[in-house]
Amino acid sequence: MLSYTYTDPFAFYEYTLDTSALAKEYFLKNTLVTAGYLNREPLKKLYRVSDAANIDLKFFDDAMYRKITTGSLKPVLESLVLAKEMDVWLEITHLVVPTLNDDFPLIRKMCVWIKDNLGEDVPMHFSRFYPHYLLRNLPQTPVETLRRARDIALEVGLHFVYIGNVWGEAENTYCPYDGTLLIKRIGFTVTEYNLKDGKCPSCDEPVAGRWK
Numbered sequence: 001m002l003s004y005t006y007t008d009p010f011a012f013y014e015y016t017l018d019t020s021a022l023a024k025e026y027f028l029k030n031t032l033v034t035a036g037y038l039n040r041e042p043l044k045k046l047y048r049v050s051d052a053a054n055i056d057l058k059f060f061d062d063a064m065y066r067k068i069t070t071g072s073l074k075p076v077l078e079s080l081v082l083a084k085e086m087d088v089w090l091e092i093t094h095l096v097v098p099t100l101n102d103d104f105p106l107i108r109k110m111c112v113w114i115k116d117n118l119g120e121d122v123p124m125h126f127s128r129f130y131p132h133y134l135l136r137n138l139p140q141t142p143v144e145t146l147r148r149a150r151d152i153a154l155e156v157g158l159h160f161v162y163i164g165n166v167w168g169e170a171e172n173t174y175c176p177y178d179g180t181l182l183i184k185r186i187g188f189t190v191t192e193y194n195l196k197d198g199k200c201p202s203c204d205e206p207v208a209g210r211w212k
Contacts, residue, residue, distance in 0.1 A: 039075075044086065054090075058095065061073065111156040160208075
């Protein structure tokens with residue numbers, strides 16, 4: 001598997017597209033880690049040779065997108081919907097930044113939109129912010145804020161909700177039907193894997209994901 005990340009792969013679009021197409025010829029998987037900001041037609045072309053995408057939904061508020069990133073919300077939402085339509089495995093990361101996007105009613109609104117437009121099985125990652133670069137004036141995200149955001153997502157009905165950038169906090173995957181531990185993680189390490197042919201070993205229900 002190849003993962004295109006750190007510098008947004010859309011910033012070097014032609015290289016990402018050509019490399020992804022070449023990787024497919026050798027039966028390799030391609031994963032995009034991106035802010036999801038690209039016009040529809042070139043994005044469709046890239047999604048055709050992509051297997052998965054983790055898209056960073058920075059704000060669920062257009063004014064904040066424009067103020068902080070000089071971008072806008074609508075193209076990112078369209079990228080998310082297009083990934084789902086084209087059967088690209090989709091996950092969402094929301095970096096929770098104190099005073100900027102830690103408003104719980106807005107987080108709930110975002111989660112409702114995700115469920116209604118992308119489905120309850122799209123994994124949602126609430127990541128902890130650490131002061132860095134242009135936002136060194138802000139504090140790191142309290143863990144309790146992340147836990148509350150996760151609780152809201154679960155209350156809305158999202159099945160797979162995680163906390164990122166906090167060691168040992170909400171890293172595991174559980175069966176949404178009977179709560180069986182399916183995948184146990186510590187950081188980037190999988191320490192326990194209990195799925196059987198993509199199904200819960202307890203209730204035998206299929207679990208959303210790409211397991212082959």
